Structures are given as C-alpha cells and as structure tokens.
Amino acid sequence: NFIPKIQAQAVCCSHGNVQQQWTRGKRTVAVLGAAGGIGQPLGLLMKLNPLVSDLRLFDIAGTPGVACDISHVNTQAMVAGYAGDAELEKALKGCHLVIIPAGVPRKPGMTRDDLFNINAGIVKSLCLGIAKHCPKALVNIISNPVNSTVPIAAEVFKKAGTYDPKRLFGVTTLDVVRARTFYAVRMKVPVKEVDLPVVGGHAGITILPVFSQVKPKKQMSAADIDALTKRTQDGGTEVVQAKAGKGSATLSMAYAGALFAEACLKGLEGAKGVVECAYVESKVVPGISFFSSKVRLGPNGAEEIMGLGDLSDYEKKALEAMKKELIGSIKKGVDFAKS
Ligand code: NAD
Ligand code: LMR
Numbered sequence: 001n002f003i004p005k006i007q008a009q010a011v012c013c014s015h016g017n018v019q020q021q022w023t024r025g026k027r028t029v030a031v032l033g034a035a036g037g038i039g040q041p042l043g044l045l046m047k048l049n050p051l052v053s054d055l056r057l058f059d060i061a062g063t064p065g066v067a068c069d070i071s072h073v074n075t076q077a078m079v080a081g082y083a084g085d086a087e088l089e090k091a092l093k094g095c096h097l098v099i100i101p102a103g104v105p106r107k108p109g110m111t112r113d114d115l116f117n118i119n120a121g122i123v124k125s126l127c128l129g130i131a132k133h134c135p136k137a138l139v140n141i142i143s144n145p146v147n148s149t150v151p152i153a154a155e156v157f158k159k160a161g162t163y164d165p166k167r168l169f170g171v172t173t174l175d176v177v178r179a180r181t182f183y184a185v186r187m188k189v190p191v192k193e194v195d196l197p198v199v200g201g202h203a204g205i206t207i208l209p210v211f212s213q214v215k216p217k218k219q220m221s222a223a224d225i226d227a228l229t230k231r232t233q234d235g236g237t238e239v240v241q242a243k244a245g246k247g248s249a250t251l252s253m254a255y256a257g258a259l260f261a262e263a264c265l266k267g268l269e270g271a272k273g274v275v276e277c278a279y280v281e282s283k284v285v286p287g288i289s290f291f292s293s294k295v296r297l298g299p300n301g302a303e304e305i306m307g308l309g310d311l312s313d314y315e316k317k318a319l320e321a322m323k324k325e326l327i328g329s330i331k332k333g334v335d336f337a338k339s
Contacts, residue, residue, distance in 0.1 A: 025077065027265050028054040030095045030134075032126050033102025034081070035062030037250035038142060038257065042101060043070050043079075045258035051265040052077040058091035059102070060084060088126075092133035097264055099171075099257060100126055103143035105248040106240050112145040112203045113329065120336050123149045124156055131160035138167050138264050138301050142257055146170040146202040147326060148333035150279055150290055155337030166301035169264070170279030172202045172292045173256035174249060178235040179209035182228050187218040197277055198232065199293045199308060199319075201329065206322040207233045212312040225314060267297030274298070280305060288323060290330050 034057035067081025103119035157163035
C-alpha cells in the first residue's frame, strides 16, 4: 500500500518520500516565514493535515533544512523548501492557501505597532508576489500588527487588480484559543466544549471576547468578565514577558494558525458550517473597514460575514473604546501601501 514518490524540488534530502497514496489531499499550501518561531511548528502541523497535498516552505534563509526535517514525517503531503526572493515564484505558483508568519516579533516593552516599520514592507513585498504568482489563493496573515498588515495586503492586491475581499484574512484565532482556555479554567468547564467569539482586531483593547455569548454559559461576575477580557487582551504581552526577550507566542500561534488554515481548507472543499472568527474587510461596524467577527468559510473563502449579535453593556462600551485605535491602525496600513 505504500508507493515511493519523487522528493519535491529544493528539499536537501535525496531519499524520496514514502507516501500513502489513498489519503492524498488536494491542496497546495505555502508558509512564508517558514524558518521562524511560528513557521517551523506551523509547517509541521500543516504536514499533518490530510487536506494538504503539497507544502511549500519559504523564507529568506534556512528553509531547505526545515523542509528536509519536516519531509521525513510519514504523512502524505509533499514538502519543498524555498529560500530567497528568487524562489518566491516557485513557492507560490499553484497555491490554494498562503499563510504568512514572516516578520519580526515583539520584545518586552514593545507594542505590536512598534513592528510596523519592518513588517509592513515584508508583508507588502510578499503580497506583491502573491498577486503575481497565485492571485486566487486564500491569504492568511499572521504578521503583526495584523490590524494594519491586512489593510496593507488589501491595498497591494487592489493596485494589482487581484483583490477579492473574500480571500484575505487576518488570523485572530489565537485570541479565540486564549479566551476559550482562560474561560474553561476559570469557570471549570471542559475546554473542548467552549464556544466563544472574539471580535474586533488583534491588539490590546481592540481584542474583545464576547463572554455574553459563551457556551456553555456559566454565571460570571462582573469582576470575572473584566479579568478574563483583560487577560485575553494582554495574552500576547503575557507571553512576550515570559519569554523575556526571546520573542512572542510561537507554539500556541502555530496551533491557532493551523486551526484557521484547516477551516479555510475545509471551506474550499465545500464542507458545511465552517465558522471561525477572522479579521476581514467588513461592514459589521459602520466606519470600521476591517473587523474580526464570525465568518462562514466556503469554496470562495469568506462566504458570509456574520453580525455581532446582542452585546452586553460592558461589550458595547469596549466596542466604542476600540474604534479610534482600530480606525487609526487601518488608515496607517492603507497610507503605507499607497505611499
Ligand atoms: P521569527 O523571527 O521567529 O520568524 C519570522 C521569520 O520570518 C524568520 O524566519 C524570518 O527570516 C522570516 N522573514 C523575514 N522577512 C521575510 C521575508 N521577506 N520573506 C519570508 N520570510 C521572511 O518570528 P515569529 O515569532 O515567527 O513571529 C512572526 C510574526 O508573527 C511576528 O510579526 C509576530 O508578531 C507575529 N505573530 C502574530 C500572531 C497573531 O496572533 N496574529 C501571534 C504570534 C506572532
Ligand atoms: C500574540 O498575540 O501573541 C501575538 O500578536 C504576538 C504578540 O506580539 O503579542
């Protein structure tokens, strides 16, 4: 039942993969920034995903080694590593999904916006490549500041004439993962049963877990709601401080990135009822052009952007409080891309 396959191009090993023919997935996925703290475990998790047939690992350097390593895992996806701008085309050609964790992470004392000057240019150049080589791919942006990098990507695609708002996503899944974990621990419910939307953006007060809609619903005190909201908003900073100068969340982010990527792939396959929160071009909150809320994923990407539903007074206030910052971050991204 095992057949040998020819090793994909640019992987350093020469032994060839052993593939399980009957489980071969259909989708080609690229990770850009694949040699980094998020990129490596995310690459591994995508190698484990049965929907993936071809996995392309791209970075400015180091990807031949990472790809060789991951390619030895005995799952069916073919793995190839590509390094440097000259190989971006090969990494992107034919991709159905491109995941971008390329860019610098925070150190203690920094905000995500402090990463703008470096990461804005990285995201812009990678999106130019996507517009040229795989304009129909779904794009999952992890690089911070997400509140600005997603609008940058949108502008790049608009300029190239390839923009489809249904295909561009800022990945906010880590906020959802955190909020669910914190709620489950605090309220003593099994974490796998917790369903909880997190809306807004992906930075500080723009992150809003909607505890009024959590399932299973437990009686939460105002103090609990406030504490869990703040902990979710500061979850990234908690990790940055704990890592003490060695970067930000990588492993939990790889897990969250793989969850969201899988939802996108399931949507492409036509699976029904695939709903995740994501930061997309949106009309959900008037005056805020990008916003994270529940999105139904399907063959064309974001098939439906769902409304916020009923919010508590606490959540309405938090929504008001985030508006200025979110609008400013979006404008900053748009202005950068246009300049
Ligand atoms: P890292 O420094 O460990 O890895 C980043 C990788 O990007 C490096 O390997 C680097 O070589 C690569 N890179 C830089 N420029 C590139 C380019 N032009 N093309 C391809 N690759 C390039 O950082 P990390 O910890 O993996 O974090 C990456 C980004 O993800 C950061 O901006 C971080 O803030 C962000 N992040 C976002 C979330 C989220 O929830 N959306 C969570 C955690 C981290
Ligand atoms: C996170 O939420 O962990 C990421 O956005 C990384 C960071 O800088 O906090």
